Amino acid sequence: MVVKSGGVGAAEEGPAGAAVRRWVEAGGGRLVLDGGLATELEAHGADLNDPLWSAKCILSSPHLIRKVHLDYIEAGANIIITASYQATIQGFESKGFSKEQSENLLTKSVEIAHEAREMFLKQHSDQSTPMHRPILVAASIGSYGAYLADGSEYSGDYGEAGTLEFLKDFHRRRLQVLAEARPDLIAFETIPNKLEAQAYVELLEECNISIPSWFSFNSKDGVHVVSGDSLIECAKVANSCAKVGAVGINCTPPRFIHSLILTIQKVTDKPILIYPNSGERYDAEKKEWVESTGVSDGDFVSYVSEWCKDGAALIGGCCRTTPNTIRAITRTLNQFCPAP
Template sequence: MPRASGPLAAALAHRAVLLDGGLSNQLADQGCDLSGGLWTGRVLTERPDQVEAAHTAYARAGAEVLITASYQIGYGAPEAGVLLRRSVALADRAARAADHEVWVAASVGPYGAVLADGSEYRGRYGLGVAELAAFHRPRIEALLEAGPDVLALETIPDTTEAEALLGVLAGTGAPAWLSYTVADGRTRAGQPLAEAFALAERSPEVIALGVNCCDPQDVGPALEAAASVTRKPLLAYPNDGSVWDAAAGRWHSPPTPVPWDLAAWRSAGVRLLGGCCRIGPPAIAALAARLRTR
């Protein structure tokens, strides 16, 4: 069947849509080697069949949006454009093979992800809007050439990078969502969330905004800040509550699972809902069941 019968924005106008979960943890569970600076991009390069298999696992779990493996692909290497377009093609194949409507979201990760040193959780790279726009523009152009349904501007740590991304999109008409990574009621770079979300509110290309790759406990306050400045659909796809230790290259898990206040998030305006790091297909299947019962 076709991967989707209409624009994602149209679906969000009247119902909640289920995102997938963490691509890296699913690839690791499939036995893939994610070591090195490319992370999931290494599997995209060496074992594209495994990337498609991971997308398929999420589609079978009920995910309605598959996010591509382009998060950590920079644009310095000659093959970068090929890999970016490949990431969309693999998600597209999995979407078309699904037994339900599925959209493809092309991941546009932050500049810090390419550095592979955890700086996407700090922001403030020392680069200005023009420099960051110059980095992101060829990546976005390559992804758009591959024809995704939407761009996922995700795990953005500060407003400088958000401004750069929105500037690249301005006038293109390309639908996108903008998702910050947050902590303690502010962006990772420490900026007020209401100001950060107001940037996306002013962009006609942005069809939804919210947070990802954060502690579930940080979702509620962030959604309140977003709802104070926009009437656009909101989104949330947090982690499981673990904390990434970039120096050690490992996750530190909480002693007990961190609960998701799904009812409160939906009441706040969330229409795109899923998981990020360490949220796998079983959790997405459980989330699909919860959404069906509402």
Template sequence: MATRLEALGNDLRDDLWSARLLADDPEVILRAHRDYFTAGADVATTASYQATIPGLMRRGCSAAEAERLISLSVEIAGRARDEHGSGLVAASVGPYGAYLANGAEYTGDYDLDEDGLTDWHRDRWHLLAGTDADLLACETIPSYGEAQALARLLDETPDVRIWVSFSCRDEAHISDGTPLKDAAAVFSGHPRVVAVGINCTQPRYIPSLIRCVDNFPVVVYPNSGEDYDPVAGTWTGFTEPDEFAQAAVAWFAAGASLIGGCCRTTPEHIRGVRARLS
């Protein structure tokens, strides 16, 4: 989403990232969703990853306005899906680290325990669970405690379906060092968890990580493969869309059921994946 919005001329150097455009230019978010559906996507993931009630209020919104903008993210994705004529809408539930805007979604270095994380997520969770989204996409989850918090919230919403994808530091562990196998097991016995897997992670780790997930369909949508320099604010190591699509074939062979792309992937990456897997 953010990669496409930047390509369409938007400066997202902001704590709210792409969520800022829910207020400033919702039509460009609609265009981004359209571009991915046209490229062959089956699922639109909403622009609510970094849209939190406290985050929006920190920027001057009232609580009611913050809730309206978060709900709007689902409405926009649903409009694009309806215009396309098929597909699903996954309401993005970003991690606490996205609100902190300090990179903690890649470390799990939090100042809240499981109870605190449950309370922090609760209002947005119930808001998104009450929309017309087909499911919630709990994304870039870096910590075992946050996984436990999300499982508790799932118990509070008996009609909602979710997928859970973790940010991972290597071939076997999520960002806080917990084995992915153990983090995924938090959701064992939850029939409304439609998939568990990995996102916002280097593609080279994906085949091994897929094998760490038992008893669930596996969702994978890694980064493009580029490396980010946080000091310079630049990316290096551009990955061609066809190279990414070739890797997706291997992920499918390793057992992934849902495949896409995260940071720095474009509609061309999705078009390539669609062509290869078809």
């Protein structure tokens, strides 16, 4: 199936977009996403020097993942994102796990997030004022480049693996397993090129996934995604699929977000989500984050009211942001971004 790309209104909103809009309304007009998972896991002593990255903790320390999820909910997050970004069947099998064991680990990533939500709700069940804010679990699906663990999710250069059918085959069973674990959302994150977005769209249709999803791309310059593909063309692919409930940007320096929101708005009426990184740059060779040169990103949270005015409906943080960042975002939204 080839999905035709179009402009605003090229695809009916469908149940996915309607579901996201209901959650946004229930959240008072905005939803807060969580922040960096790996950052917090390392802060709690986890060693993530491994191709599985944060997914390593599904094996070694699920209690830490649960704690980080809980910390973000306590900080005000409406959506917690599972530790499955770099968790793949192929990656687990390379560690000696069977296919069944690998699938069970993917399922476990969603279960851990569900457990954190239940712990929070139980802890607050005796409050005199009932809690009505939505708390949702989004199952993360990282790009093929994330599985490679060589930084190629920041370039989109997959070499010979860069074919539509290869990418569909790589992601198919992972998507099915995560959907079967019943998260509230499926988060296709850090999408580096148009081709992988097209693969996701076709898989959502072919696998008949009914759980609402979001597509978030990463940009290198405020105009293109990291592969050099036009953001407008990538957003059109996402807009063309009625199973996609929101479109946006993640793991991108804050200084680029304003122009990226305006670009996405040109081609979709779906809710827009943004969760930038702290403004640092990832060095793929050293496998570490380094301070960016050039224009300073300043205080991350100082951008939030601008993004809110631009029309972003879901706002959070990505790499190198913390529960303190999310707490400040929540406070800023409550003070300066009343429900539209």
